Amino acid sequence: MEQAVGIGGETGGHYTLEQVLTAALRQQLAIAVWRLPLQTEVQACISFAPQSTPAIPALEPSPAGFLFCPFETEGEHGHIFLKADIRYSSLTGQITTAPDAPATKASLFTEVVMQSEIGEPSAWPIPAKPTRHADRNEETFTAAASLAVDAIRAETMEKVVLSRTSTTPLPAGFSLLKAFEKMLAAYPNAFVSLVAIPGVGTWLGATPEILVSVDQQQVFKTVALAGTQPLCEDGSTANAIWRQKEIEEQGMVERYVLSCFKKLRLREYTEVGPRTVIAGNLMHLRTDFKVDLKEVDFPTLGTDMLRLLHPTSAVCGLPKEPSQRFILDHEGYDRCYYSGFLGPVNSEAGTYLFVNLRCMQLLEHEAVLYAGAGITGESSPEKEWQETRHKLQTMFKILSEF
Numbered sequence: 001m002e003q004a005v006g007i008g009g010e011t012g013g014h015y016t017l018e019q020v021l022t023a024a025l026r027q028q029l030a031i032a033v034w035r036l037p038l039q040t041e042v043q044a045c046i047s048f049a050p051q052s053t054p055a056i057p058a059l060e061p062s063p064a065g066f067l068f069c070p071f072e073t074e075g076e077h078g079h080i081f082l083k084a085d086i087r088y089s090s091l092t093g094q095i096t097t098a099p100d101a102p103a104t105k106a107s108l109f110t111e112v113v114m115q116s117e118i119g120e121p122s123a124w125p126i127p128a129k130p131t132r133h134a135d136r137n138e139e140t141f142t143a144a145a146s147l148a149v150d151a152i153r154a155e156t157m158e159k160v161v162l163s164r165t166s167t168t169p170l171p172a173g174f175s176l177l178k179a180f181e182k183m184l185a186a187y188p189n190a191f192v193s194l195v196a197i198p199g200v201g202t203w204l205g206a207t208p209e210i211l212v213s214v215d216q217q218q219v220f221k222t223v224a225l226a227g228t229q230p231l232c233e234d235g236s237t238a239n240a241i242w243r244q245k246e247i248e249e250q251g252m253v254e255r256y257v258l259s260c261f262k263k264l265r266l267r268e269y270t271e272v273g274p275r276t277v278i279a280g281n282l283m284h285l286r287t288d289f290k291v292d293l294k295e296v297d298f299p300t301l302g303t304d305m306l307r308l309l310h311p312t313s314a315v316c317g318l319p320k321e322p323s324q325r326f327i328l329d330h331e332g333y334d335r336c337y338y339s340g341f342l343g344p345v346n347s348e349a350g351t352y353l354f355v356n357l358r359c360m361q362l363l364e365h366e367a368v369l370y371a372g373a374g375i376t377g378e379s380s381p382e383k384e385w386q387e388t389r390h391k392l393q394t395m396f397k398i399l400s401e402f
């Protein structure tokens with residue numbers, strides 16, 4: 001049984017997200033705050049001892065918590081698991097401590113939550129070691145994209161996703177909480193998240209792409225998402241027209257998902273799509289895959305698919321190895337947690353892991369924004385640069401509103 005902790009250990013205290021976030025930052029505790037697509041509830045989990053592992057951990061035996069994983073599975077950045085020592089829901093306003101959470105730390109946290117409206121909000125964590133990044137300009141990005149097109153035409157690979165950063169000073173009056181709230185309002189159908197981990201850093205994002213989910217009804221889901229164009233002026237998908245390039249690009253991601261099912265010898269899945277979906281100011285093509293784990297005896301499907309899928313050809317390329325090599329050799333920066341994955345694990349609603357896209361990393365005085373574009377043999381490097389600009393708008397808009 002879990003215990004809801006309120007004033008002086010009583011149950012039933014009512015707190016705001018601001019109080020909870022401020023208390024975690026003040027005590028330099030790791031916190032993840034999120035809202036699932038099309039939901040109103042904002043949830044948070046705080047961990048007294050984040051765990052960092054070199055490989056993707058197994059989902060099924062995991063306690064409830066939040067996973068934050070990098071793009072490179074064998075790189076220098078850890079796969080971080082925040083066990084939910086403390087949980088918060090905006091629907092009840094309650095703080096719940098896990099039965100095995102250290103009691104003194106839990107009650108200290110509750111005390112700090114109660115005082116957290118007083119005084120200035122604390123600074124957010126920045127990485128212990130600065131990450132390697134230098135913004136590419138149009139010229140250097142399109143040069144790398146041209147090399148990619150040549151490599152694809154020479155049949156070294158079929159597709160590669162090239163990305164870049166854009167660093168911008170934080171606006172006066174910037175607040176983490178306000179930025180998160182603006183994202184909630186602007187992107188109702190995205191997974192909106194804020195992750196702040198001492199020594200690791202602080203990331204904010206509104207991603208449209210689910211990587212793996214297993215819900216309360218034991219239904220496994222994943223998607224093949226790719227192809228991008230600006231949202232039509234009428235704000236609907238009814239008149240969307242896709243070019244052959246995008247259709248093929250998305251088709252490659254779809255084939256990749258199917259190849260993962262095949263590796264597991266799983267045939268009992270349903271596939272719907274591709275359909276046009278809206279993500280902020282953009283539209284994508286998406287195919288939805290589902291497996292009912294009540295009908296198929298595959299208890300570890302979540303972990304197995306996660307390990308096979310990541311990094312998908314929506315963020316890496318096809319085949320996986322040469323495209324990943326191309327990215328590491330030519331992108332010119334460390335993606336860190338951009339295009340990794342994140343989300344709640346074994347929460348009351350289930351496990352929901354999303355690809356970390358349309359995101360920014362917050363440093364002391366600046367934000368590093370990330371965006372990529374899928375390059376195929378038909379790509380125009382200039383159009384791909386424009387596409388990354390469109391994708392960056394999601395985060396720039398949030399920063400421009402302060």
Ligand SMILES: C=C(O[C@H]1C=CC=C(C(=O)O)[C@@H]1O)C(=O)O
Pocket residue numbers: 161163209225226227228284313314315357358370371372373374375391
């Ligand atoms: C790599 C990104 O988007 C991926 C997801 C959807 C569409 C994509 C595309 O059209 O290239 C990308 O594969 C990003 O937003 O940084």
